[in-house]
Amino acid sequence: MSTDIDREWWKEAVVYQIYPRSFADSDGDGIGDLRGVHERVDYLDELGVDVVWLCPVYDSPNADMGYDIRDYRAIMDEMGTMADWERLRDALHDRGMRIVMDLVVNHTSDEHAWFRESRDPSGGRDDWYIWRDGDPTEPPNNWISLFGGPAWTYDEARGAWYLHLFDEKQPDLNWENPAVREAVYDMMNFWLEKGIDGFRMDAISCISKPDGLPDADAGDDWFDMDLYFNGPRIHEFMREMAAETYGDYDVLLIGETPGADPEEAKKYYEDGVDVVVHFDHMDVTYGPGGKWSPDYVGTEALATTDDADLDAMLNEMDLADLQEAIRYWDEGVGDWWNCLYMGSHDQTRLVSRFGDDDEYRRESGKLLATFLLTQQATPFLYQGDEIGMTNADWDSPEDIRDVEARGQVDRLLSEHGVPYETVAPFVRNRSRDNARTPMQWDDSEHAGFTDGDPWIQVNDDYPLVNADRAVADSDSVYHYYRDLIALREARDVLVYGETEYVLPDESHPDVWAHRRTLGSASMLVVLNWQRERERLGDVLDADGRVVFGNYDDRNASATTLAPYEARIYDRSR
Template sequence: MSGVTDDERAWWKEAVVYQVYPKSFADSDGDGVGDLGGVIDRVDYIDELGVDAVWLNPVYESPQADNGYDIADYRAIDDAYGDMEDWERLRDELHERDVRLIMDLVVNHTSDEHEWFRKSRREDGEYADYYHWVEGEPDELPNDWESVFGGSAWSWDDEREAWYLHLFDEKQPDLNWANPDVREAVYDMMEWWLGKGIDGFRMDVINMISKAEDYPDGGPDSDGAEHFMNGPRVHEYVGEMVEEVLDDESVLAVGETPGVSVDDAREYVSEDGDGLSMLFQFEHVTFDHGEHKFDADDPDLVEFKEILAKWQEGLADDGWNSLYLNNHDQPRMVSRFGSDGEYRRKSAKLLGTLTHTLGGTPFVYQGEEIGMTNAPFETREALRDVEVRNYVASAVDDAEGHADAYEDVREAVEAMSRDNARTPMQWTDEAHAGFTDGDPWIDANPNYAEVNVSRARDDPDSVLHYYRDLVALRERDLLVYGDFELLAPDDPDLFAYTRTLAGGDDESTERALVVLNFDDEPTTFEVPADVTVDGLELALANDDAPAVPGRALDLGPWEARVYLTPDPEAQAPDSAIDTER
C-alpha cells in the first residue's frame, strides 16, 4: 500500500466535485429557468461522471438581483427552483448514489429584502446593528470604498436616514459580523442545514466578513480592499465558526477568498489555522487582469505555471488546494486558457488533465466536461449579469452614448463576462440546447448543435468520455497525495511536472510524469536527466502516444500525456476513510 497514513486522508481530498448552477442547468417546468426538478432529472448523468460530490449554487429565496447570491430567507427555497420537498428529494437522490451535497453559504451579505435588513432599517431592537450603518448626510459618502460591481460601496437609505455598506450590489447589504448576535444567527442557520443532511458548505467571499470598524478611506489608488479583505477580525470569526459549527472533519468547508496570498491561505487552512478544509484562491484566474477584469491580456503560460507551482508547493505540507479553471464567476476555461476553435476538444481535455493531476481537489463546472465555450453577445440587451451590465453602462456613458459604444467593449465582454458561464447547459441539438421547452432566461450558446451531451455520449473520443477517465484516474493515491515538482518552468509552451509518492514498508515509490503542450504547434519535450522515465506507462492521453516515454517526447498541438508507474495496489480498497455516505 502507499505511504499515506489514515490521519492524512479525508474524503474531500480524494473527491472530485461537480458544480451545478441550477438556474442554467436544466428546466423541468418550461418557464425558462433551471430548477431543482431539472437537477433531479439529471442526477444519473452526474453519477455517470463518477464524481463524489455536488456543489449546488444558491437556491434560497431571493429577489435574484445577483442570481441568488442576494438571499431573502436562508431556510426557504425560491419558488423559481421549487420547494423544500424538491430539495430534499435531490439530497436523497444524490445520497442514494453515494454523491455528497455541498451548499453555498452566503453570509457576508443578505438581500435588502431579508427580514433582518427590514428590521435593521427600522432600528428594530437587536436588529438595529445587524448591518453596517453610518449616520451622515445623503450627499457625503462615509468613505471611498468601492463596490466589486462598480461605484461606491455605500447607499443612502431614506427610511433610516443613514448609509449602509454593500461590497456588492446595492441590494446586498453587508452583515455586521462584529455583532455577536449576527454570528449566533448565522451559526444557528448553518446547524439547521447540517441537520438536514448536507455534507458541507462553499463559503462565498468568507474573507470579506471583517471590516475595519472605523471605516477608514483606502490608500492611494485603492478601492479600500485593504480594510475588508482579510480584515482585522476575520480569523477570529472564521475560527469561531469552525469551532461552533464545523468541528467535524467529515464536513467539507471550502472558503472563497479573493485576494489571498499563500501565506494568508495557511492562516485559514493549516493545521494551526482556522480549520477550513481548503480555499478558492484567485491568483491564477486574475493574474492577466489589467486595471479591471475587462482589461485582460492573453494569459502568459510561464507566469501561469509559476503561480500554480507556488500554490502546489506552498500548501504541500500544511494545507490543501482546490483545483479549478472556471466556475459560475469565470469565463469558460477552454476559451480563456485553451483554444476554442480547431483544437477545442483537445485543449478542453488538456485543461481537464491539468486540474485532475495536480495536488488538491478538482472542481468541475457544469459543461466543462463537454468542452463548452464562451458565447457571443451580439447586443448589450443579451447580457444578464449585474457586473457586466454595470460595466457596459459605464463604458457607454464614457462614450457619451454613441451608436457603436457597445461594439467598443464587446470583445472584452465576450472574453470575461460571467454570463459566459451562465448560458444554458447544452444537453441536445434541440431548441435552446434541450435546456427548456420555454424561453430561456439567457440565450443558449449558438454552438449547441455541435457541443452537447447527447452528441458527446455517442462519441467515444469526446471530452465527456475523457473526463470520465480523468475522474477514474484520480483514484490513485499518487495523484491525490503525491509531491509536485515543476519541470521546464521557463518553457513558453509546455507545462510539465512530476508527482511522486513514497511507498510504505517494503513498497517502491510511485511516480507520474505529466506533459501538456499549450500551443497550436507541435513541440518536443526533453525530459530532464534527473527525471526517471523507466517503469512509467501511458495512463491517459488526448492523442495517440507511445505506451512508454522516451527521453524526448514529441507532442502535437494541445497534446496531453499522463505517464504513471503501475498501480501497486491494483485499486484494492484499503482506506480507513468513509468513501460512502
C-alpha cells in the same frame, strides 16, 4: 500502498459545481430548478464525480442570481420546494455522492426580514447591518463596490447610509454584533441537521471590516484589498463559527477568500476551513488594471483590432506565470490542502479562456482536464466543462444578465466614450454570463435545457457541443474526463503524491510538465499548451509508459508533441 497518507474523503473527491438556474429546467418556465438537477443525477453518477456543490437555491429576488438571500431557510420559488431539495439530497446520497451548499453570510438581500427591520432604528435590529449617519450627498468614505459604483447607498426610510461591498441590493451584515453571528450559526446548523455534507462560504474573507472604516488609498476607480478582505477579527469569527456549527460534523468547509495569500490561508486552515479558494492562478490572463481594465489593450485597439485577435489579447497568458501561481500556493500552504478550479459561475469558460475554442476545442478541452485532475489539490469541475462548452457572443447590452458586467460595461462606455460594439469583446471574454448560459444537453431547441424561453441566451454552438453527442462519442471530452476521474481514483499518486515542476522554461515556454511521486509510484504529466507542434528532444527524460493522453498515438518514445497534446507517463519503479 503507503501507510502514512493523511487520507480525507474530500481530498480524494472530485467536486462538480452546479449553477441550478442554468442546469436543467423541469417545468418549462425557462429557469433551471431542483427537479431538473434531480433528473440529471444519473448523468453525474456516470461521469464519476463525488461531490455536488450547489450554487444558492435559497429564496432570493435574484439581484445577483441567488447570491442575495432573502430567506436562508426557504427555497426560491423558481427552484422548487424544500421537498424537491430533500429528494435531490437523497438521490445523491443513494448513489454515494455528497452535497455541498453555497452560503453567503457577508451580506443578505435588502429584502431580507433582518434588513427591513434594521431600517427602523427602533425595530430591534438597528445594528444588524453597517449603517452610518451623515450628509445624504456625501458617502461616509470613498469605498467603491466590487461590482462598480459607490459601496454606500443612502436609505431614505432610515435617513442613513448602508454599506454594500457588492450590489446595492446586497447590504453587508454587521459581524461585530454577537446577535448577528448567533443567527447565522443557528441557520447553518439548520442545514447541517438536514444532512448536507458541507458549505462553500462565499466571500467569507469580507465579513470582518477594519476599525473606523477608513478611506481607501485606491481612489475612485478600484477597491482597496487591504480594507475589504481579511479584517482584524476574521479569524476570531471563523474559529467561533467552527465551534458553533460544522466543527462536530464530517463535512467539507470551502472558504472563498479573495485577498488571502498562502500565509493568510494557513490561518483559515487553522480556523477549521478545509480548502481555500484563491484567485492568483485565475488572474494570469488579466492586465495590470485588473479584469475589466482596457489599459493593457488600449481603447484604440478595441475599436480597430480583429475580433479573433482581440480574444487572444484578452486571454493572453504566460505559462510560466500560471506555474508560478500554482507553485506559490502548493509550496506556500505546506502540509495543508489546496483546491483547484479553472472555471466557475464567476469565470468565463475554461476552453475559451485557457485553450482554443475553435479548431482545437476538443484537444485543448482534454488538455485542461489533464491539468486540472493531476495536480495536488481537490479538483473542482464546473457544469459544461466536461463537454467543452465555450464562451458566447453578446450582441447587445440588453442581452447581459450579469450585474457585474452591466455595471462595468456602463463604466467603460461612459469613461471611454465608445459604442457598445467596442467593448463587446470584454463581455465575451470577461462576463460571468458566459458560464451561465444554459447547460447544453442535446441538439433540440434551446439545447434541451427547457421547453420554454430560457432566462438567458443559449450558446449558438449547441448543435455541435452537447451532452448527448459527447456521451455517444467515445473520443469526446466527456469520456476523457470520465476516464481521467477513474484514473485519479485508482492512483493514489495522483492525489497524494509530491509535485515537482519541470517545465515551462526558456527553451519550452509553452510546454507544461510536472511529476507526481508517492513512494515507488511516479507519474509524469506533459502538456503542449499551444497550437504548434513542439519537439522536446531528451529534456524530459520521459522513459515511462504513456498511460493516458488525448491523441491516439501514445508512443512513449515520441519526442514531438501535437497541438494541445497531453500525455501522462507511468514511471513507477
